[in-house]
Amino acid sequence: MSLVNKLNEFLANQQVFYVKLHNLHWYVVGPSFFTLHAKFEELYDESAAIVDDVAERILALGGSPVASVKKASEIATIKELCDEKISGDDSVKTLIEDVKFFNNLSKEIRSLAGEEGDGVTEDQFNNYVGAYEKLLWMLEAYLCK
Numbered sequence: 770m771s772l773v774n775k776l777n778e779f780l781a782n783q784q785v786f787y788v789k790l791h792n793l794h795w796y797v798v799g800p801s802f803f804t805l806h807a808k809f810e811e812l813y814d815e816s817a818a819i820v821d822d823v824a825e826r827i828l829a830l831g832g833s834p835v836a837s838v839k840k841a842s843e844i845a846t847i848k849e850l851c852d853e854k855i856s857g858d859d860s861v862k863t864l865i866e867d868v869k870f871f872n873n874l875s876k877e878i879r880s881l882a883g884e885e886g887d888g889v890t891e892d893q894f895n896n897y898v899g900a901y902e903k904l905l906w907m908l909e910a911y912l913c914k
């Protein structure tokens with residue numbers, strides 16, 4: 770698969786993730802509500818920045834970024850949530866699965882970019898890997914793992 774196609778796969782999933790983080794922000798319940806509600810807002814703001822940065826990298830490479838909800842839903846593989854209350858622990862568990870997915874995909878894109886001599890994309894996704902690994906540590910610490 771070409772680098773641009775992989776970047777669009779990442780972008781489409783990130784667009785769905787942005788919505789999913791809002792779902793968690795709105796529907797999380799329990800004693801950790803205030804902590805998680807605020808954390809999910811921080812994460813959807815970060816996700817919005819990632820969406821824009823990845824789309825603009827695709828454009829810089831001469832590609833066409835996914836720019837519709839319909840197309841993003843067709844490509845994305847991360848699971849969306851129902852519109853119903855979710856506990857703090859369950860919300861962090863589903864988040865861990867998604868962050869692992871983005872971390873693995875970021876590593877794949879980093880390698881692909883490296884093979885193609887595209888140091889800029891390689892650096893961009895190397896930064897994402899660092900950020901996702903840090904976030905995974907924090908989410909797992911939240912679950913006392």
Ligand SMILES: [Fe+2]
Pocket residue numbers: 794810
């Ligand atoms: Fe809000």
